[in-house]
Amino acid sequence: MSNADRHGLIAKAVRDSGGATVQELAELTGASDMTIRRDLDTLAAQGVLERVRGGARSLLLRGEEPPFALRAHEAVDAKRRIATEISALIADGESVLLDSGTTCLEVARLLRERPVTVMPLSLQAIHVFGETPGPATLVVPGGQPRAAEGALTGPLTLASLAALRFDTAVIGCCGLSAADGLTAYDLDDAAVKKAGITSARRTVVGTDGGKLGRTAYAYVGPASLLHTLVTDAGAPADEVAALEGAGTIVKTV
Structure with missing residues (x-):
């Protein structure tokens, strides 16, 4: 799985559920915990999500337009x-x-x-x-x-x-x-x-x-x-x- 595909999968999972742990995302993508942590740091810097202890949570409110940086990783x-x-x-x-x-x-x-x-x-x-x-x-x-x-x-x-x-x-x-x-x-x-x-x-x-x-x-x-x-x-x-x-x-x- 490419970095872009993995980032898109992570962004969608966090957006759909409102949040996810590093372990959940590692199981979803097949990547290591260390790789997931780096991915979350990258996506947080782009404004796609917010890093929290042990994982990440969505920054979106219901009905709010997803940011460009998030949509760029989707589909x-x-x-x-x-x-x-x-x-x-x-x-x-x-x-x-x-x-x-x-x-x-x-x-x-x-x-x-x-x-x-x-x-x-x-x-x-x-x-x-x-x-x-x-x-x-x-x-x-x-x-x-x-x-x-x-x-x-x-x-x-x-x-x-x-x-x-x-x-x-x-x-x-x-x-x-x-x-x-x-x-x-x-x-x-x-x-x-x-x-x-x-x-x-x-x-x-x-x-x-x-x-x-x-x-x-x-x-x-x-x-x-x-x-x-x-x-x-x-x-x-x-x-x-x-x-x-x-x-x-x-x-x-």
């Missing part, structure tokens, strides 16, 4: 498969709006090597395009980054979106269902997603199956706004069928 392989499929849906020469979030960050790493024009909505994705310039053309929006998230929001971001038109908007989500549509944890983030969808000819949503059937606090729009959903095999079959019934093309990877 990594699925996010990379989803990103590969989304990249394949985008033709060379397209203009692309790229939402914030960990799945969209994986898309950024692929689009950096493509002759496309991309406006990312997070500092992390902007850094990906800027650190090793490739054939992609980077357009940077205005806006104020959300603390710890790096997602750009506010009137300057909305003004940037209103001034441009994109071939494809690649949108992440906190929750998606046929009944409640696309939702987010943060009101400002929801406003940016809504404006991004309006600015694009086509909307592609990329999310792991665990977010299907889930509803977050802030409403973005109905599922009928989505042209294509790219998800993984963990997506609930009934939710996939309902979304397809609403007119969304669903691709499972």
Whole structure:
């Protein structure tokens, strides 16, 4: 098991149960107690969890958005498969709006090597395009980054979106269902997603199956706004069928 996979498993176990001991996590992962202690120190430094005597506990309250550092460890392989499929849906020469979030960050790493024009909505994705310039053309929006998230929001971001038109908007989500549509944890983030969808000819949503059937606090729009959903095999079959019934093309990877 790789370090990233083990960190993701530990983070999920602590998040789901509210806390776990070193011994419990060692049994779960097959790693030594010493390795688990080092892992917990690393994850605590990233703000994923809190170290306590003999183990760790979750920092999340019920209904609270998991921090970026925690989400970055979750469903990594699925996010990379989803990103590969989304990249394949985008033709060379397209203009692309790229939402914030960990799945969209994986898309950024692929689009950096493509002759496309991309406006990312997070500092992390902007850094990906800027650190090793490739054939992609980077357009940077205005806006104020959300603390710890790096997602750009506010009137300057909305003004940037209103001034441009994109071939494809690649949108992440906190929750998606046929009944409640696309939702987010943060009101400002929801406003940016809504404006991004309006600015694009086509909307592609990329999310792991665990977010299907889930509803977050802030409403973005109905599922009928989505042209294509790219998800993984963990997506609930009934939710996939309902979304397809609403007119969304669903691709499972």
